Amino acid sequence: MSVSDSIQQAIDYVNANAGRFVDELFDLLRIPSISAQPDHAGDVRAAATWVANRCKAAGLTAEVVETKGHPAVIAEGAQAPGRPTILVYGHYDVQPEGELALWNTGPFEPVIDDGKIVCRGAADDKGQAFCAILAAEAWMKTVGSLPINLKFCLEGEEEVGSKHLDELIRAHRDRLACDYVLIHDTAQFDEGVPAVTTATRxxxxxxxxxxxxxxxxxxxxxxxxxxxxxxxxxxxxxxxxxxxxxxxxxxxxxxxVEMSAEEVEMMNSLPHSDAALLAELGSPRTWGEAGYSTLYRRWARxxxxxxxxxxxxxxxxxxxxxxxxxxxxxxxxxxxxxxxxxxxxxxxxxxxxxxxxxxxxxxxxxxxxDAYLADVTSAGMQASRRAVEAGFGKAPVLIREGGSLPILPLLKDVLGADSLMLGYCLPTANIHSPNEFMHV
The missing domain is CATH 3.30.70.360 (Alpha-Beta Plaits)
Incomplete structure (x- = not known):
């Protein structure tokens, strides 16, 4: 069976089970796993247990691993000797609800509205992390063994600064050893404009x-x-x-360090409009360091x-x-x-x-x-770009992320692995805001 045939079988499996997958995601989204609030510690643990059980149902081995704070989930597929190893990092904890009056529905009562799953955690990061679990299941249930060594590390403290992640990674260094880390906790550049993120601040x-x-x-x-x-x-x-x-x-x-001329050229070619941004945000005009464009200031200053x-x-x-x-x-x-x-x-x-x-x-x-800057010439980065193009039907743009992911420099330091950041949600997904969403 060719690789393209295998991929199509996995896609067909996802399409055939889409309704069940959405229902399952709703079950996870209903758990208010707010890591910042001590009275939700039980909910955070419940979410960890749910994730571990769902990994097992997908065909992975999985374990809830204790830390000095909220637990993490470590899972992996069957060994594929001689194949590259990918570690999927994500998190199942979420931000607090924020101002309840600004939500159109209950923050932990998921609904589908105009093709969007609206709920706290839909995009950040339950929905995106769940996609990786489903991809593994789809492949294993149709094709059989995975073509790579696949591991997962899903933590419960990302929204409070990953307080105990350093200890967790170091304690399980051998278990989490990998060639690349795959992270979906980022976004596309815009609707219809898939992206690979190359840097975080x-x-x-x-x-x-x-x-x-x-x-x-x-x-x-x-x-x-x-x-x-x-x-x-x-x-x-x-x-x-x-x-x-x-x-x-x-x-x-x-x-x-300034962006390279090639990066600036690609950035300037992106479909960005200050006027559209201001209309979306409701601000009267842009502001920032003189001599740099809005995107440059958001990404690389x-x-x-x-x-x-x-x-x-x-x-x-x-x-x-x-x-x-x-x-x-x-x-x-x-x-x-x-x-x-x-x-x-x-x-x-x-x-x-x-x-x-x-x-x-x-x-x-x-x-x-610290900030993180990926090697855009690496084999993993090139494979990521090909994968996104195959999935979305168009080549991805290379973008940077203005936010921070503390795990990136940590993983590079402890595991020696570069990170590949491929997000599915939109930058307008209301992450950390009322009415957070991800498209179905």
């Missing part, structure tokens, strides 16, 4: 707390003679960018963003106080060749240099990971 996440008086003060009695932590925090934040959108932290751009600000009186009405403290949570996205440890230190030094001696500043570390 790194992350440094900080919290800056500015402290002044030991308690809130009357602004009439003490305003003008005691520094206001909220005012100071605002000045610190404002000082982190110049008027051209460039980050002012000394040394921040020292190790940044480092950024600094305030994710939240707190302090002072926030309830209804008014209260004329000088708050005792104010804080901000700040994330920095890094690009290839920047080291997260270096940027973390540079940020701390810059904040302390900006802050006046009229306040005390505390800086907390929340997350840190």
């Amino acid at each position: 790194g992350l440094v996440y900080k919290e800056v707390i500015v402290r002044g008086p030991k308690k809130d003060l009357h602004s009439g009695s003490f305003g003008g003679c005691i520094a206001n932590p909220a005012n100071v925090l605002a000045r610190i934040i404002a000082a982190l960018h110049d008027d051209n959108g460039r980050i002012t932290i000394p040394g921040f751009y020292d190790d940044v 480092p950024t600094l963003d305030v994710n939240g600000i707190y302090g002072g009186y926030m309830k209804e009405g008014s209260s004329t106080i000088i708050p005792a403290f104010a804080g901000a949570k700040i994330s920095m996205r890094l690009v290839a060749n920047q080291r997260s440890e270096h940027i973390s230190r540079a940020f701390d030094e810059a904040i302390r240099a900006i802050a006046p001696d009229t306040v005390k500043v505390e800086i907390l570390d929340h997350a840190c990971c």
